[in-house]
Amino acid sequence: MAGVIQTTVRRSTPALLLTRVRDRSPGLAAGLLGGALAAGLGLAAFAMLVILLWISSPYPDSGADGALHIAAALWLLAHGAELIRTDTLSGVPAPLGVPPLLLLALPVWLLHRVARDAADGGAAGGAPPAPGRTVWTGVVLGYLAVGTPAALYAAGGALRPAWTSTGVCVPLVAVAAAGAGVWTAYGRPSGPLERTLGRVLPRGARHLVLGPDGRPGVAARAAAAGTAVLAGGGALLLVASLGWHGGETRRAFLGLTEGWSGRLAVLLLGVTLVPNAAVWAAAYALGPGFLLGTGTLVTPFSSAPAPLLPPFPLLAAVPDAGEGTPLNWAAGAVPVLAGAVAGWCVGRGAAAGGEGGGPAGARPGRAPAAPWSRGRTAGAAALAAVLCAALLTVLATLAGGPLGVASLSRFGPVGWQVGAATLVWIGLVATVTALAVRDWRCRTSRGGRPGRAGQAGRIGGPREEHPYGGGPKEDGSTSSTGGTASTGFAGGRRIRALRYPARAVGARPARAPEQRAAASGTPDGRGARLRAAWRLARTAGARAAWAPKAPPAADKGPGGEGGDCGPYDFLPVDPPPGALDPAGDRQCP
Structure with missing residues (x-):
């Protein structure tokens, strides 16, 4: 029995140690x-x-x-x-x-x-x-x-x-x-990134790379967009060059090996090298170009004769040797487009106060952020160019390397040259574009239609429907005549009605019966009552045409169904005290 207990203890000791280490x-x-x-x-x-x-x-x-x-x-x-x-x-x-x-x-x-x-x-x-x-x-x-x-x-x-x-x-x-x-x-979480960036960047630049909420900042988003456009543009240049040299590409693919297995291997190798070729094409569009061996540089301005290379399909896309033509120079549109996209991202964020949202630059629950100054906008564009240049430097370094000794010891773009060219291209184009986009969006938000609509909304306050279609409400504010109106309609008559509710139609001060009789020329004032009835009918028709439809229960006037003051149900404001009912000589309470 003791031996069994001792064996059990010995066997369980490693398990206990493993459990303790795991805990x-x-x-x-x-x-x-x-x-x-x-x-x-x-x-x-x-x-x-x-x-x-x-x-x-x-x-x-x-x-x-x-x-x-x-x-x-x-x-x-x-x-x-x-x-x-x-x-x-x-x-x-x-x-x-x-x-x-x-x-x-x-x-x-x-x-x-x-x-x-x-x-x-x-x-x-x-x-x-x-x-x-x-x-x-x-x-x-x-x-x-x-x-x-x-x-x-x-x-x-x-x-x-x-x-x-x-x-x-x-x-x-x-x-x-x-x-x-x-x-x-x-x-x-943004804490580790903030601590890392805090060692290499000042506070203002750090917020451009990493936003306060942990998302990528304006400069980081612009750099990512510029890098994506450069890589995508390089891929388009590669496809265009392969199509231009279609005959050479087909001969290289068919003549390199025989049999479907060998051609499948060549195809798989070419597919895995497509990202490398796209980076090479981006370096070609930026200006430094790439190397096809020691001393063999291929740029849009001139291409040196390439050494004896294996007939690989992707190498058939290399431009012909000789001086560059306008067709080769057209590749410069890729970095221009990349700089414009990066600048647009920075300008949009600058006009929105760094939020990267709409023209107001605020999120729900936040006050609108003030637009950035022109100096800060230019600094953000420059920082985006630096980040984009760093990314292209890493990609160009990874995409190249040696393929042999002597003349084959260097293939692909040179990293630092590609980074310097990216800094110049993106820095210039992105700065100009960012300033232009920032000024245009700020001008549009101040003087455009959305700005006037917002001003009208501030003058009139909340556009809530009054029980009688207009006039002063219970809380003391004044709503627009005819119920709820869109913020885009800010006519002069509507604003005057909001500022001076006493001048609205149907809100004129009532006159005494003697004054109405004198104005109508009859002792009993029947002419005044007829004119008042005609004016009320015309006003009711206009209001019914413009006012939004209300539920059936809201169509009843203040007097309810069968009340004594039926015609006044259509008035936009409360009837003046002492006004006569057009159907008789009774006065409304």
Whole structure:
């Protein structure tokens, strides 16, 4: 019996220790498991694709082991790591450092998803979310725990990883993507971003990048819009150039390999490199262009003769060698449009007081914000240009790299040159556009139709319907004649009726019977009564035509059904005391 108890205690000790560690660091186990799962799924996806192409290839050069080595190397290349190709004709190892940007989306999405789910795992049963730093650390460590053996395994193949770039790029992608996932799980709080921006930006510029409510600021939104237009414009230039060189593109695609499996591999490689080619085209439109080898620069002004390159379909879109033509210069419309879009975003936000809303610049429940000054508007446009230049610099750096040695040691755009050109283009165009949009929207809000309508609404106060169609109400305010009116109608007669209710039709002071008799020329004043009846009938017809329809119960006058003062039910104001009923000589109370 004692032996059984001792064995039970010994067996339960590791479980107790694991439970104690889990209680002290909640979320760590989920993070480790999620990071390892993300790395394993990414490697499995690349392995399935490579093995499928290897099986369908009529001329496989190596066995399944070689295909798996290539899959691990491609997984590292997707993170931005540089590879070394050893099986060259000259025997000199050649670097391969142009990462397909489309492949980067898979590991980033997997890391983001597992980090978000690991942080939300503690809140599934109503418990608070797991600590963000613990989950983030667990995901990164779990991802690197699988990625390190994969890199060591890839080192035994034909494409070997360069250890310096591998040790920098893979952890950097894991840290950034996992951090974004944890941040999303916590509802994207603005505190961490504010603390980070507070170390590098002053207070005024920090609010332009990150708004007070945690959303992207005016400058950040403008920079994102400008970058999207530049990338989209580069993609359009790529498609146009491929169509222009359609014959060369088709010959390169059909002549590079034979068989449907080889052409499928070329097609997949071209699709993964389309984002790279779009960034190259954007750099071409900005002016610095891109390199097709050392000393071979392609710009809208001139293109040097390219060295002997493989007949790849995307390379067929490279402009012809020689001096630039007006058709090449037309690519400059892309950065102009990007600067105009960024400037429009800044000008719209400046006119709205930074809210980014409508002309009033206020949200529900807030007072209208004052428009920015011209200096602050220009500063926001300049900051948007700086952010856009930083984004283009990163994209241009990632989109290029070496494809070999000697003349093939540099391919693609130069990052700092693209960033400088973006700063000039976006800075000039966005500043001019932002100032113009800001002045135009401010002028429209002051002197346009919406401004006059708002002024009329302020003069008349709330447009509520009076029980009798107009005149003073119980709270002392005055409503417009004829019930509820639209704020867009602000005629002179309506405003005068609002300011001087005593002058409204039907509100004239009553005269004594002697005065009416003297005016009509008859002792009994019957002529005055006839004229009064005609005037009341005409007024009632006009009011009934203009006034909104009321429910049947509201059609009854103050006297009710069968009252003594029926004709006065149509008057817009209370009948004057002592007025005679047109049907007889009785006076209304």
